[in-house]
Amino acid sequence: DQQVKQNSPSLSVQEGRISILNCDYTNSMFDYFLWYKKYPAEGPTFLISISSIKDKNEDGRFTVFLNKSAKHLSLHIVPSQPGDSAVYFCAASEVSGSSNTGKLIFGQGTTLQVKP
Amino acid sequence: DAGVIQSPRHEVTEMGQEVTLRCKPISGHNSLFWYRQTMMRGLELLIYFNNNVPIDDSGMPEDRFSAKMPNASFSTLKIQPSEPRDSAVYFCASSLRMATEAFFGQGTRLTVV
Numbered sequence: 001d002q003q004v005k006q007n008s009p010s011l012s013v014q015e016g017r018i019s020i021l022n023c024d025y026t027n028s029m030f031d032y033f034l035w036y037k038k039y040p041a042e043g044p045t046f047l048i049s050i051s052s053i054k055d056k057n058e059d060g061r062f063t064v065f066l067n068k069s070a071k072h073l074s075l076h077i078v079p080s081q082p083g084d085s086a087v088y089f090c091a092a093s094e095v096s097g098s099s100n101t102g103k104l105i106f107g108q109g110t111t112l113q114v115k116p
Numbered sequence: 117d118a119g120v121i122q123s124p125r126h127e128v129t130e131m132g133q134e135v136t137l138r139c140k141p142i143s144g145h146n147s148l149f150w151y152r153q154t155m156m157r158g159l160e161l162l163i164y165f166n167n168n169v170p171i172d173d174s175g176m177p178e179d180r181f182s183a184k185m186p187n188a189s190f191s192t193l194k195i196q197p198s199e200p201r202d203s204a205v206y207f208c209a210s211s212l213r214m215a216t217e218a219f220f221g222q223g224t225r226l227t228v229v
Contacts, residue, residue, distance in 0.1 A: 002157075006158070032216065034217065036220075041222070041223075042222055042223075043120070043207055043209075043220030043221050043222045043223050044159070044207070044220045045220070046217045046218075046219070049216075049217065089158065089159055091159075093216070095216065103161060103164065103172065104149065104161070104209075104218055105161065106151070106158050106159035106160075106161070107158055107159075108156070108157065108158030109158045109159070
């Protein structure tokens with residue numbers, strides 16, 4: 001049972017345009033969400049996160065939006081650059097609550113290609 | 117800080133052999149995770165430890181898989197006997213607190229032939 005889903009395996013955008021990566025989750029107890037970026041032959045690196053008490057978090061060219069009612073989050077990259085080409089994973093966890101398991105659950109990943 | 121260190125980077129072994137993957141977490145981190153990356157399932161959590169104690173091993177696929185954390189600076193993931201379907205990239209990650217930002221090692225690419 002995939003609790004965190006990234007339904008688009010790949011995305012291709014032109015340099016300078018906006019990249020939008022999407023992620024859906026099923027567990028309503030998740031209250032902390034993260035995005036990771038992964039280059040080939042390297043481990044994933046943390047990019048940006050958002051708590052469920054917010055609906056938006058921005059860090060430079062990267063913005064994460066959270067829609068709790070839809071159980072959906074998205075990562076916006078603007079403007080996109082060729083160096084952003086990588087696999088992007090979203091992850092979710094339950095930080096608060098009595099059943100805090102401490103797990104970070106990841107999606108399958110979306111491969112982003114930014115064309116020059 | 118050197119980050120999370122995994123060894124070996126690549127491992128090729130024959131079916132039926134024992135394989136041991138090693139991980140040194142970031143000093144001071146008290147949570148350690150083992151993940152497996154596959155095309156179909158993405159990053160799949162196998163097991164994680166908090167303060168050297170296994171908290172949840174429900175992701176371990178079979179009894180052939182076992183993990184230990186004898187101290188705060190070392191963990192192993194063992195597969196015995198290995199099978200071709202175990203071929204994947206295995207990542208170790210550590211974090212300061214459970215369920216927040218985790219830092220990943222570079223991974224071990226395992227190939228079982």
